[in-house]
Amino acid sequence: MRVLKFAILGLLYRQEYSGYDITSQFKKEIGQFWSAKHSQIYPELRKLVDEGLLHFRTQIQGEKLEKKMYTITEAGRKELLAWAISPEPLPETEKDAFMLKMYFIHTLSKEEAKTLFQDQLQQRQDKLVYLQQQYDDLIPVFGTENTADAMYFDHPHLGHYLVLTKAIAREQSYVVWLEQQMKLFL
Amino acid sequence: MRVLKFAILGLLYRQEYSGYDITSQFKKEIGQFWSAKHSQIYPELRKLVDEGLLHFRTQIQGEKLEKKMYTITEAGRKELLAWAISPEPLPETEKDAFMLKMYFIHTLSKEEAKTLFQDQLQQRQDKLVYLQQQYDDLIPVFGTENTADAMYFDHPHLGHYLVLTKAIAREQSYVVWLEQQMKLFL
């Protein structure tokens, strides 16, 4: 399906980035829903240039460090748009190794299961705190909340906002489910 | 990490299965959180036999159709247990191509985004109905609900119950988030 291809095209839709920059982006908000290592990104960039979807110029950083700044071409934009409007089918499976362990809960003692469970709850709660902090940092620049609407479709940070609120919803749902099932260990 | 290895060991913990049976299991409840195609399962079964974690006997079905029924060995149980009790770290990224598209929502017109959004909402709602039906089918045999407790840690279908309730929570959270963000298109 070559999702990485479209992730890169999407990132380059609004600005020029180096391979390193793209790697960094995947460590930020969008990393909650897609990411790749630099070892996958650099070959993909090359492929996209070969396919005529990107081009690059070499820029000198400091004295002699060369970096390649990539830009999306018209052909690239066209492919990106075609992908972006295509309806996204649900995956049959959303892999979750913790839930696989839960399916096999009968292999564990009550104490062992409780420990595993509480560890997962703690991790999810910590992540939730982290995401909520990110949300609090975004809201001043975004300006929604309390004013009921003031939600602009054309706001430049809307994607950022959607990704963050979705990640928070996901973690909250996980935490609530874990807390509810804790009754098993009373 | 060889999660498939442990998924197979876990399935064989309580009963004997053929490769075909394991493939079928991944199309049932646990398929919400882990699955594999037969083309991955058959080589893995062979590998697990080579490693001494499984053994099998050949059984004749009907006139001459041979099937291999796999059983977990003591070594297999030991490895399964070690995996099952080990704390499960959160994945940094939970890949979701729809959310990647949402991150790039600025590439779309309001109408295009709305169509994409509504399609995803419909799919998630349909899936929720399907999962709730499965839940309704399970509850008579499981016997929780309304009686406040009656939730046995040792119930043979607890894993089944956990996986279903978690899948429902996941889809509900998705639907609620989509509905909330629909305000963008008013």
Next chain:
DNA sequence: GGGTCCATGTAACTGGTTACATGATTCT
């Protein structure tokens, strides 16, 4: 001078999907 980050690449391997290939059983 040393540490962290910026910057780019390749090689080997692992995990997973799609396609190819075959044949028996069961139900209608």
Next chain:
DNA sequence: AGAATCATGTAACCAGTTACATGGACCC
């Protein structure tokens, strides 16, 4: 007789991770 399902396997390919490899820039 034909369709759906049971049953097992391999080959080719694609996606993704870990490890190897190198060097410059910036800050203290």
